[in-house]
Structures are given as structure tokens and as C-alpha cells.
Amino acid sequence: MTDSSATVRPDRRAELAAGLVQVRARIADACAGAGRDPADVTMIAVTKTYPAGDVLALAGLGVTDMGENRDQEAAGKAAEVAAADVRPRWHFIGQLQRNKARSVVRYADVVHSVDSVRLARALGNAAAERERPLDALVQVSIDGDPARGGALPDSADEGVGLEAVAAAVADAPALRLAGLMAVAPLGWPPERAFARLAEVAEAFRTLHPGATALSAGMSGDLEIAIRYGATHVRVGSALLGMRPTLR
Numbered sequence: 001m002t003d004s005s006a007t008v009r010p011d012r013r014a015e016l017a018a019g020l021v022q023v024r025a026r027i028a029d030a031c032a033g034a035g036r037d038p039a040d041v042t043m044i045a046v047t048k049t050y051p052a053g054d055v056l057a058l059a060g061l062g063v064t065d066m067g068e069n070r071d072q073e074a075a076g077k078a079a080e081v082a083a084a085d086v087r088p089r090w091h092f093i094g095q096l097q098r099n100k101a102r103s104v105v106r107y108a109d110v111v112h113s114v115d116s117v118r119l120a121r122a123l124g125n126a127a128a129e130r131e132r133p134l135d136a137l138v139q140v141s142i143d144g145d146p147a148r149g150g151a152l153p154d155s156a157d158e159g160v161g162l163e164a165v166a167a168a169v170a171d172a173p174a175l176r177l178a179g180l181m182a183v184a185p186l187g188w189p190p191e192r193a194f195a196r197l198a199e200v201a202e203a204f205r206t207l208h209p210g211a212t213a214l215s216a217g218m219s220g221d222l223e224i225a226i227r228y229g230a231t232h233v234r235v236g237s238a239l240l241g242m243r244p245t246l247r
């Protein structure tokens with residue numbers, strides 16, 4: 001590749017390798033403490049704000065799953081990475097507007113942020129043009145504050161109630177209902193947040209036995225999320241460094 005953004009300097013590669021060793025050790029320790037098999041926890045490298053070269057370097061270090069939260073940035077980065085013949089699993093983890101569904105289904109393997117019936121339908125229609133189904137996780141609001149996104153557990157709301165959203169995903173032939181995702185609400189101790197999430201997830205799996213994925217935990221709280229059953233942790237800053245802007 002001639003594009004300099006898709007190359008990485010040796011010192012950056014060494015930095016990423018060091019971050020990876022640390023994060024993998026944290027995940028292994030947390031799994032040991034929780035009596036869980038580390039093979040059951042997928043680390044998603046959240047590469048937002050970082051260039052395609054970092055994705056290629058991480059892929060070269062054995063990272064198979066990458067996360068992005070903005071369609072415009074992710075679409076370009078995924079194309080650059082694909083042009084280098086590298087094909088990670090792309091996880092879309094950010095708030096998603098319905099008018100971006102058509103773009104996201106072109107590169108994403110998993111969308112973690114399905115939080116309304118309308119979004120589920122838009123994604124389902126867009127994904128119908130794909131060859132293989134799109135894995136969809138329903139994002140759950142742990143504190144019930146609809147402003148920050150997330151479907152509402154224990155709510156019969158026909159637009160954003162958890163069961164209504166799950167049903168809309170399950171009804172879309174091009175989507176596969178894979179599980180749940182959440183972010184610990186600001187101001188909540190992660191312990192309390194993930195304990196609550198674990199309850200919601202357990203009840204959810206009795207209704208949807210195939211929906212076993214639980215996407216929870218980030219750089220600051222991945223150990224606690226693993227203790228409460230996370231199958232996917234989304235790790236940005238601990239792996240790639242502090243981002244210049246908070247997002």
C-alpha cells in the first residue's frame with residue numbers, strides 16, 4: 001500500500017504489542033478469578049480515532065475483532081484495511097442513526113447498538129442485501145434513562161421496550177439475535193451496573209436461548225464485567241492509548 005495511513009512505525013507496533021500483553025493478562029486474571037475460560041471472552045479492540053495502520057498492526061499481533069463507533073470513520077477505515085487484504089470482524093458499537101444502516105451493513109459483522117424497533121427494522125431491511133446475516137445485539141439501558149440510548153428492560157413500550165426490540169430483530173430474516181450490550185451508566189459503580197445487567201441477561205436468555213453474547217466492560221471496568229458474565233469486552237484506551245478527544 002502506498003497510503004501512509006495504513007503503515008505503522010516499529011515503535012508504534014511495539015507500543016501496541018505491550019498494550020496487548022497487558023490487556024490479555026488482565027482478561028486472563030479476571031477469568032481465573034471468576035472461574036471462566038478465557039476462550040469464552042472475546043476482546044474487541046476499539047480503534048476509533050486511530051488510523052487503519054493501527055488496525056493492521058493489531059491484526060498482525062493476532063487481534064481478530066475491531067470496534068468502531070462512527071459510521072463515517074469506520075467505513076473508510078474498513079475499506080483501507082480490506083484493501084490491505086486484512087479482514088477482521090468489525091463490531092459497530094456506537095449510537096446508530098437509521099439513515100446510516102445501509103452503510104454500516106456493508107462492513108460490519110456485528111452491530112452492538114440496536115436499541116429501537118425502528119432501528120432494528122432499518123438494519124433488517126439494509127442487511128437483506130448481504131450474503132450472510134448480520135449479528136445484532138440489543139443495547140440495554142441499565143439506568144432506564146432513554147436519553148443515553150438503550151432499550152428498556154421490564155418495559156412494554158412498543159418502540160424501545162427490550163422485548164419489542166428483540167422481537168423486531170428476531171423477525172428480520174437478515175439479522176441474527178446474538179445477545180445484549182450495555183455501557184455502565186455514568187455515576188453508577190460498575191459492580192452495581194453489571195450485576196443488574198447480568199439479571200437482565202439471564203432473564204433474556206430464558207426467552208431467547210440462542211442470544212448468548214453479553215457485550216460489557218471497557219478499559220476501566222473489564223474485570224468487573226467479566227465477573228458478571230461478559231462474553232465481549234470493548235477495549236480502547238488500555239490498548240491503543242488515551243484518545244485526544246473523549247468519545
Ligand SMILES: *Cc1c(COP(=O)(O)O)cnc(C)c1O
Nearest residue numbers: 046069093218219234235236237
Ligand atoms: C469508546 C468505547 C469503548 C472503549 O472505551 P475505553 O474506555 O477506551 O476502553 C467501549 N465501548 C463503547 C460503546 C465505546 O464508545
